Amino acid sequence: MxxxxxxxxxxxxLVASGVYLLLERSLTRILLGVLVISNGVNLLFVVxxxxxxxxxxxxxxDPETTSDPLPQVMVxxxxxxxxxxxxxxxxVAYRSFQLHGHDEVADDVEDARIRRLAEADAASESYEDTTFSDSGEDVVSE
Structure with missing residues (x-):
């Protein structure tokens, strides 16, 4: 073969350019990235x-000259x-445009808080330090 x-x-x-488009913040570019990646993968199936x-x-x-139907079905x-x-x-892009007037993906508030805590090298409030006692049970230190 x-x-x-x-x-x-x-x-x-095609797959590389589609991945590049997926990393953008605009949902329109993300859509184009999905479509380009799909075309690249379909072409890989054909190859x-x-x-x-x-x-x-x-x-x-003749069965010897017949093409394989499985890649065609997968495409x-x-x-x-x-x-x-x-x-x-x-x-999703249309709804985002209705609500905000653009199709940009916004930063998640929790992700921004965790990033600030990581930059300050501080533990988050939800972090609990658990240690094990001699009996094997969890002990929460406060």
Missing amino acids: TANLLLAITAGV AAGRPGTPPIVGLG LTAIVITMAVAAFVLT
Whole structure:
């Protein structure tokens, strides 16, 4: 089985650029990243399928030259899943635009508090120092 190197490199570039878009704060760019990654993975499925052959229909051609139907089914499934994820991200972006006037992902308040505590090298209020007694039971020190 020989793989087309150009298609494999193209799939890698698509996945890499999709990951870059996923790291952005705008939900529109996140959606584009999901779509680009999906196209890259679908292309990888096609590359992994091997040489093209006759359609995988029983009785239509020689079984030796028939292409493998499993990658085709996986690509179709991936397309459906990508469409569902795209619809979900679009609804989240639309709702965010309705509420805030933009589709930027906001910082989480709890994450910002934990980051400030980490920078100050202080323990959070919810941290409990537990030690074990000789009997094996937890003892909470206050």
